Amino acid sequence: MVGKKLWGFPKLFALKNPQRQIDSLLVKIFIFDRIKLGRELVLTKDLVWRNNPPDPFFLNPMSKNFLSGIQKNVLLKNHTTFKIGGPAKYFFIAKNKDSLIEVVKYSQKNKLPFFILGGGSNLLVSDKGFNGLVIKMKNEECKAKNESAKFKIIYVGAGVKLSTLVDLSINEGLSGLEWAAGIPQATVGGAIYGNAGAFDNFMENITETVQALEVKGSYNLKFKDFSKEECQFKNRETIFKKQKNS
Numbered sequence: 001m002v003g004k005k006l007w008g009f010p011k012l013f014a015l016k017n018p019q020r021q022i023d024s025l026l027v028k029i030f031i032f033d034r035i036k037l038g039r040e041l042v043l044t045k046d047l048v049w050r051n052n053p054p055d056p057f058f059l060n061p062m063s064k065n066f067l068s069g070i071q072k073n074v075l076l077k078n079h080t081t082f083k084i085g086g087p088a089k090y091f092f093i094a095k096n097k098d099s100l101i102e103v104v105k106y107s108q109k110n111k112l113p114f115f116i117l118g119g120g121s122n123l124l125v126s127d128k129g130f131n132g133l134v135i136k137m138k139n140e141e142c143k144a145k146n147e148s149a150k151f152k153i154i155y156v157g158a159g160v161k162l163s164t165l166v167d168l169s170i171n172e173g174l175s176g177l178e179w180a181a182g183i184p185q186a187t188v189g190g191a192i193y194g195n196a197g198a199f200d201n202f203m204e205n206i207t208e209t210v211q212a213l214e215v216k217g218s219y220n221l222k223f224k225d226f227s228k229e230e231c232q233f234k235n236r237e238t239i240f241k242k243q244k245n246s
């Protein structure tokens with residue numbers, strides 16, 4: 001059986017338009033003149049940001065709003081098996097539970113849509129890309145544990161390649177995953193999400209429990225364990241696929 005673990009002022013950046021850069025500079029000079037005359041400091045922030053708004057993910061690293069690891073304008077064609085897809089506005093690699101919770105909270109706080117990416121197989125991405133945050137799962141813990149003298153359970157992260165799980169099961173002398181050999185780039189998380197299968201075998205046949213992050217529109221995120229029945233496995237369907245990021 002396989003159990004799955006999903007598990008001061010900010011710095012202002014120049015705009016591409018030279019004229020708007022000049023406008024921002026003039027506004028900033030004008031603001032400081034007004035400060036000397038007794039203007040409120042709050043107004044200075046509003047006026048500067050209106051002309052040159054700060055990027056919520058790219059503030060000064062000394063700011064509490066800075067999130068390390070966020071990348072901008074990452075081409076998704078480099079993360080899909082079909083090698084197509086435009087840029088993701090923001091891109092983040094989640095390697096553990098804590099980083100996943102942190103980046104989802106940031107997406108909620110900044111009202112950004114997010115998309116969870118596995119190995120990028122069975123996925124078509126528009127040339128326009130994704131105007132939000134793409135979170136690529138790279139939690140790659142994969143280990144077998146003896147439950148009894150004759151019974152073992154494999155604990156595996158969502159970012160582990162399905163082929164890696166197949167190799168481990170073979171090395172441990174376990175059966176049930178032979179059908180998954182040769183499936184390109186698929187990750188365990190993605191395979192469970194869509195109840196992947198072949199030759200009349202499916203992920204539901206080897207899954208015991210799934211741990212997933214519950215996202216319900218609040219910052220109070222938590223992980224929940226789903227039993228096999230709660231996963232609602234059907235033909236290429238699960239509760240995770242129905243509810244998506246909820």
